[in-house]
Amino acid sequence: MREMVYFIGAGPGDADLITVKGRDILSKADVVIYAGSLVSKEHLEFCKEGVRIFNSAMMNLDEVIEVIKQSEDKGKMVVRLHTGDPSIYGAIKEQMDELKTLGIDYEVIPGVSSFTAAAAAIKSEFTLPKVTQTVILTRVEGRTPVPEGEDLEALAKIGASMAIFLSISMIDKVVAKLRRGYGRNVPIVVVERATWEDERVIYGTLDDISEKVKAANITKCAQILVGDFIDCDYEKSKLYDKSFTHMFREGINEDSSDLHK
Template sequence: MQGKVIFIGAGPGDPELLTIKGAKVIAEADVIIYAGSLVNPEVLSGAKEGAQIYNSAQMNLDEIVQMMEKSTSEGKLVARVHTGDPAIYGAIAEQIQYLKNKNIHYQIIPGVSSLFASAAALEAELTQPEVSQTVIITRPSGRTPKPEREAIFRLAEHQATMCIFLGVHMIGKVVSELLTFYDPGTPVAVVQKASWDDEKIVRGTLEDIVDQVQEAGITKTALIVVGDVLGTGRVTPSKLYDAHFTHEYREGEGE
């Protein structure tokens, strides 16, 4: 009987943020291929005795998919463990394409993204009423190119909440592009290793965040969050819980 590949979002780092469903698959898997450069090894602590465990940081794509094909042809369950949620910079599309071409069964289990772990660490709501109702997830162009229309300086025109992955090592360039449209006093936070025991948070504005990040020695595994939702001003209450607002489940007072 043919086996199966299950892609698992391992969460941002804290092993307790692994989903129950993901944990069950890891416990049952015959073969585990995990992104060792980012996934907390503690996430694999529930693996069964005798499970074959491979660190994909030391493997190329051909080696990974060939391992999947060989294992599933032997009827084995393969857990492909990615950091955060595999839908965001998870590099799963190329693996899925291979599995489809080989008619290998697969499934995807979502995970908690470092984006949401960072928001929790910052005690922030990324979509505050009358401040920002849009979250832009992006990364700067680097060794992996991106369409010119998605350049950070173009996205900055919206002045929405922006969450920038894979860019802290070039934060000077990122800030320069953001300043095309954002005010220099716009709040910024950089969260390194969100939810890990050694999580680090740096807060500032577009005027001073570059110096603060450099002083903190943060060069990787960090998310940049930009926007007025990080400010400390008065919060406008949402309509959802407004006593005078009527919706499907409740009639507002005085109406």
């Protein structure tokens, strides 16, 4: 009898940021294939005795699928442990398509992404009233291109909050494109290894962030957050405005005693 294959988001770094469901399944797995270059090895401490562990940093797609297939043929439960949330730059679509072809069932357990962890690190909210209600997740082109129309300069013209993945090694290129897109100096923050013990946060603007990043020697594992949301005036949300009613708060008496009924 074949077991299910689970794609699990391990979170951005801190091992406690995996979901309860994700850790529960991980603790029962017979085989774990984890992204060793990005996922904390601390997660492996929750695996059961006798589990077989593979580091996918040294494997190609065919090798990953072969391990899963052989394990499934033996009735073993397999966990594919990805960093952050696997749906964002996780390259899981190609793996799931291969499993579908083989008739192997799978499930995806979401996780905390590094972009939300980075926002938490700087204690900020991406979506502020009268500032922006849109968040763009993207990357600059490098060895892997981006689709036409998704150039960073074009996206910056929207003026939305941005979280830029996989681009810190090209910080000069990122800043040049953002400057042309925004057309002005805007706040920018680099969060290296968000939620890890050695997390570092660098605040700046388009005018000085490249220099600061180079001085700190940050070349990988960093989120670039850009936009006015980092430092701006904003309008308070209607959600908690006492003069604004909605289906859960319609006609509430201002007497605080009503809040406990």
